[in-house]
Amino acid sequence: MNRIGILSRSDGSSEWKQGSARVICGVNGPIDVKIRDERLNKATVEVLVQPVSGVAETLEKMISSRIVGILEDAIFLNTYPRTLIQVSIQIIEEDGTDTLAAVINGAVLALLDAGISLKYIPCAINCHWKNKITQDEPDVDGTINKLESIITICYSISSEPAKLIFLETAGPIPEEDFFRVLETAPLHAEEVSKKMKELLFETYNESDGHENEKNPKEDVEMDVVA
Amino acid sequence: MQLSLPELSYTHKSITEFEPAIRNDGRSIDQLRPLSGQVDVLPGTNGSARVKWASSVEIVIGVKAEVGDATPEGGKYVASVEISPSVSIQNRETDEIPSFLTSALQDLLNALAVDYLKFTPSKAWIIHVDAVVILSSSPYENILSALSLAAYLALQTTRLPKISTPNVTDITIGSTKYEPSEEYDVDSEWENALPLQGLELMSVIILVSSIDQVIIVDPTIEESSVAQVTYAIGVQASGAISYTRVVGTGGGYASTGRAITVERYIELLETASTVGTKLLNASSDILSFKGLGFFDILP
Numbered sequence: 001m002n003r004i005g006i007l008s009r010s011d012g013s014s015e016w017k018q019g020s021a022r023v024i025c026g027v028n029g030p031i032d033v034k035i036r037d038e039r040l041n042k043a044t045v046e047v048l049v050q051p052v053s054g055v056a057e058t059l060e061k062m063i064s065s066r067i068v069g070i071l072e073d074a075i076f077l078n079t080y081p082r083t084l085i086q087v088s089i090q091i092i093e094e095d096g097t098d099t100l101a102a103v104i105n106g107a108v109l110a111l112l113d114a115g116i117s118l119k120y121i122p123c124a125i126n127c128h129w130k131n132k133i134t135q136d137e138p139d140v141d142g143t144i145n146k147l148e149s150i151i152t153i154c155y156s157i158s159s160e161p162a163k164l165i166f167l168e169t170a171g172p173i174p175e176e177d178f179f180r181v182l183e184t185a186p187l188h189a190e191e192v193s194k195k196m197k198e199l200l201f202e203t204y205n206e207s208d209g210h211e212n213e214k215n216p217k218e219d220v221e222m223d224v225v226a
Numbered sequence: 227m228q229l230s231l232p233e234l235s236y237t238h239k240s241i242t243e244f245e246p247a248i249r250n251d252g253r254s255i256d257q258l259r260p261l262s263g264q265v266d267v268l269p270g271t272n273g274s275a276r277v278k279w280a281s282s283v284e285i286v287i288g289v290k291a292e293v294g295d296a297t298p299e300g301g302k303y304v305a306s307v308e309i310s311p312s313v314s315i316q317n318r319e320t321d322e323i324p325s326f327l328t329s330a331l332q333d334l335l336n337a338l339a340v341d342y343l344k345f346t347p348s349k350a351w352i353i354h355v356d357a358v359v360i361l362s363s364s365p366y367e368n369i370l371s372a373l374s375l376a377a378y379l380a381l382q383t384t385r386l387p388k389i390s391t392p393n394v395t396d397i398t399i400g401s402t403k404y405e406p407s408e409e410y411d412v413d414s415e416w417e418n419a420l421p422l423q424g425l426e427l428m429s430v431i432i433l434v435s436s437i438d439q440v441i442i443v444d445p446t447i448e449e450s451s452v453a454q455v456t457y458a459i460g461v462q463a464s465g466a467i468s469y470t471r472v473v474g475t476g477g478g479y480a481s482t483g484r485a486i487t488v489e490r491y492i493e494l495l496e497t498a499s500t501v502g503t504k505l506l507n508a509s510s511d512i513l514s515f516k517g518l519g520f521f522d523i524l525p
Contacts, residue, residue: 062329163487172337173468
């Protein structure tokens with residue numbers, strides 16, 4: 001189940017499931033930043049990743065450093081000088097194969113929900129290789145057993161054609177299959193991007209309609225006051 | 227390392243506005259820094275190597291084999307990277323840099339065959355590849371190239387003691403089934419020791435950066451700072467790609483950010499493949515100079 005705006009105390013939040021991974025992301029920001037982390041001309045991005053159980057360890061630190069690289073490039077940092085944009089990610093389910101793509105997409109949705117300005121929308125997919133290439137969709141449950149290789153690819157979907165932001169492979173993969181992935185992956189990224197956009201439209205259209213039905217007078221009064 | 231805007235501008239323009247590009251250390255765009263290596267440097271190991279990458283990175287690797295419990299696949303390779311306290315205080319296992327390097331090395335080792343390391347139904351060779359970074363003035367991603375090359379050389383020199391096992395398969399006598407024997411003998415004669423198999427799948431990591439329309443190999447700190455993106459790409463001796471990862475943040479200086487086209491990415495792969503193959507071919511020459519001190523791999 002993919003949702004946004006699920007945390008009441010965050011500026012933006014999302015729940016995102018992709019393959020075998022499910023994450024909840026919360027964004028707080030722009031908020032005050034510690035003086036030692038302050039940058040005079042742009043915002044500081046901090047990503048905290050919490051595992052399914054236990055405390056964050058090395059693997060989570062490595063995931064967060066990769067996410068920071070992607071988000072710092074996507075956010076208009078100069079719009080928010082001397083502030084902090086804090087992204088907190090809680091992994092709910094994972095088996096280690098789809099985590100990175102799910103975390104990227106969940107974080108981006110939460111940023112959009114928080115109203116943070118983005119230059120483009122990063123969109124990540126996973127390709128699993130086991131003698132043949134299969135791309136998962138965010139709603140597909142389960143994963144392939146005994147994966148030989150996993151490729152995580154992140155595209156900038158807003159640009160024409162989709163541009164590559166991030167690509168990571170784990171395990172060997174034949175070259176011809178790898179190039180085949182690069183050809184077909186943008187289409188799958190587009191599909192994931194569509195799902196993200198649909199989710200945003202549904203959520204905001206629902207909430208607008210709901211508020212108007214519930215308190216039409218209040219809305220009018222507020223308009224008058226404004 | 228924070229660079230001023232004039233420094234960044236100078237580095238960027240000298241690479242993008244001249245043909246051929248001018249790099250601040252005088253190299254051509256597809257040239258690696260000078261590197262030298264030495265094999266069989268550590269006593270008491272099954273294999274070892276030391277690699278010095280320019281004057282910025284030096285790494286020593288020791289390979290130690292022990293008999294352990296077999297995995298379903300056979301034996302296994304276990305990577306470990308430590309950073310000498312003289313280089314950095316980030317030396318605990320929980321710190322990000324040693325962990326990043328360990329996971330990168332482990333990814334390269336995971337490509338190697340492990341089935342032949344099993345010699346009885348429950349016993350196999352466990353091969354520990356332990357690295358120590360003893361000198362580094364580079365950002366940590368630049369250590370990757372030296373680390374992968376040192377691992378490649380150390381594994382090439384590694385020898386495993388010959389093991390003989392009774393040639394008994396599953397047999398059934400009457401209603402009793404006899405399992406294959408768990409007995410084995412280790413040959414203590416070092417002359418009979420056997421090399422590792424399938425090392426053609428071991429990769430060396432090449433760093434390639436995209437700076438506007440120019441692709442440069444083995445970027446310096448300044449060049450990484452003005453690059454759109456820097457990829458660490460693992461290249462096997464055949465030229466096949468086995469590992470790719472974005473390193474460094476990149477995109478900060480370039481107006482285009484870190485997004486590149488797929489065609490551009492394929493160019494990065496091809497460049498890395500060419501350079502990596504050359505490097506592996508050049509490095510194989512020093513394997514015949516065991517224990518004789520440093521030899522230039524690429525002058």
